Amino acid sequence: MNLSEIPMKSGSKPRSSNIELLRIYAMFFIVWCHLWAGEVAVSGGSFMSHLFANSLGIGAVDIFILITGYFLIRRTEFTLVRFFKILFQVIFYNFVIVAVFVALGSAPPKDLLVCLFPLAPTKFNVWFVSQYLALILLQPFISRLISSLTKTQYRALLCIMLLLTTDFLPAFPLGYMYSGSFKLSWFITLFLVGGYVRIHGIPAIHGGVYALMFVVLSILWSTSYLRGYTQIGYNSLLTLAVSVTLLCVALKTDIGSNKAVNWIASSTFAVYLIHQNYYLSHIIYRYTPDPIDSGFTAVFASGILYMVILFMAMVAIDKVRILIFDLCRVPRFEQWLSDKIISLARKTFAGSTVRSL
Template identity: 30%
Template sequence: MLNRNQRNSNLEILRIVAMFFIIAHHFAVHGMGNIDFVASNPNNYIIFFCGILGKIGVVVFVLISAYFMINSKFTLRKLLVLGGEVYFYSVIFLLIFKIFLPPVEPITLENIGIYLLPISHSAYWFVTAYIVLMLISPFLNKFIKSLSKKNFIRLLLLCIVLWSIFPTFTPTFMDAGAPMFVGYSFQFVPILWFVVLYFIGSFIRLHFDIDKLSFKKLIAIFSLSMIITYVASCIIGYYDIIYPLSQNLHMWVGYPIEAVDDGILYMAPALENKLFVLIASTTLFLIFLKRKEFSNKYINYIAGSAFGVYLIHDNLIVRHYLWKTILNTSSYYNSSNLILFAIAALVLIYVACTGIDFIRRWTIEKLWIWIVDNKLNHLPDWIERQLKKFETYLDGYLK
């Protein structure tokens, strides 16, 4: 049994695995996203597989966070440290590419705000949704802990039916911007779905008895849900290659379904909120959670840079150079060595980005944490005073 200050390295390994999955997804979406697919090319099915991995990685990341956040206290310090990391990478890459390397897309006054205000401008969609989740987590925690186990189960079932089962088996038809069958509210909306995942991760932490499920059952459920997701993606993906945007069935990979307006019936089996992606992600989380706990400082430290790996390789400017210039991923579309190339690329990206983030953690982060702890340490009290003043004013105004 680990003490309260030790991190379970099983979940830290899973954090690393989840980031590998996300890089694999970006390999498919950004590396192979602008090529003309040929139906007879067997490499299509490698790309489809890479595409679904990232969706599982995202869900796993949020489940891990929820598992810990339900019993932890939100602090402004955590938010400032995380925000500092996001702003550092956004601004440093803007400066590097502005001064030394011309970006693929010109940096203009119109888009510079995205790089200077990456959170509010959703330069990283995951980060924006995650920080909102952090901000509302104290209220979610109070609400969750006020529920009985029975009512919590009812809430989970309702959420899963509305925002996972319903959109999984009911396609969306877009016609002149009007969604039919499944509307905007039931599609993948990041912060809404993150709240649902927060409920699931919290339930696992508070009420779920992991001993009731064997490794064999968990692995079987995970494998079956992965197979269903992959086969469905391959079938719809093949259909889309044969009849691109000309028939009534289409798989939209990497973007919310409702974002496209072309009068097509959409079926996307590998989005974050689809039922079998949810099942695969949750069972994978439970598999790692069920393993005997242990703590390894080296694994934990490496996992601490997983978020940095995401911020580096999926930076809006970096991603163009990474996939199109450095790796030239699309040139391997017809190669018989695509699998080997993909594995090598994922490992190279993870190792390189981890190394870069190590340097940041040894230098810039230490400085930033010192500033937060010594120069901004009065900020939480100041915010609390302003909130109380506002509450007093509001109470007086409403009376």
């Protein structure tokens, strides 16, 4: 099950794969940015070729959180199942990968214990995972707040959050003071934007117009990045604009329900966890092909091919993990643990708010 999908009831209409394809796109270019973008940057080529390369995968992190908001904004029930689903994945991959490196003599045995606490201030704490887990904990409360707001009030809240968390020019808006690309506050803003799109929809504009807007904004982003005209980060207004227009393109593109796309998309978060593991990331980067002398086109093409192979290999690994979790009844344990903690909270705290969870 995806981290942010809404489970379908038996006999319901198959889920459209347009957003799932966008999820794959986002994670693919997150991996691309981590492993290959640097190779492309130093491989020669004209300004136009680098403009093209930098126009791909813009706002991939933002897109991933927008999708989370799009799917979860209406889920107001309080549950810890999603939190444990993510946490147990993180612990599983940390432990298995570290165990392999310990067996090979490339990691100290103590790391087998340290890696079991991914939120502790250690080398196994990945910023995205920490912020995402915090967002998932807050999600039911955010969704419940939004359910009580009118459309006008929701817009006002969005405007305030955008003012307080985004950047565009130095000291404008106020993201430099209250937020940043790697902060929970920015994730909350993205969640709210994705939720707004889900609840109130997008302007009735032809999909081709959204696609053209996406291309134009991507070129502006890439030019600004290469020339240093504006503040460019995950919380840049320009990055957000690119991400939102691509989400609109996906919503306007009906590809039906594709089992292969949905199958791959359900493991995208695992791709992030695997390639960002402290020990494995160093190995993957070390053995990434390095055809610097081949020129821009060859480097770019080989990077795409290498990323596709690596991406699918990590998806295949996660399918094994899912099978292991199912055999060990981990999903059932996640539900049991969530129920127990919530039940304990109700007994411990006497407030009416807790009783209504």
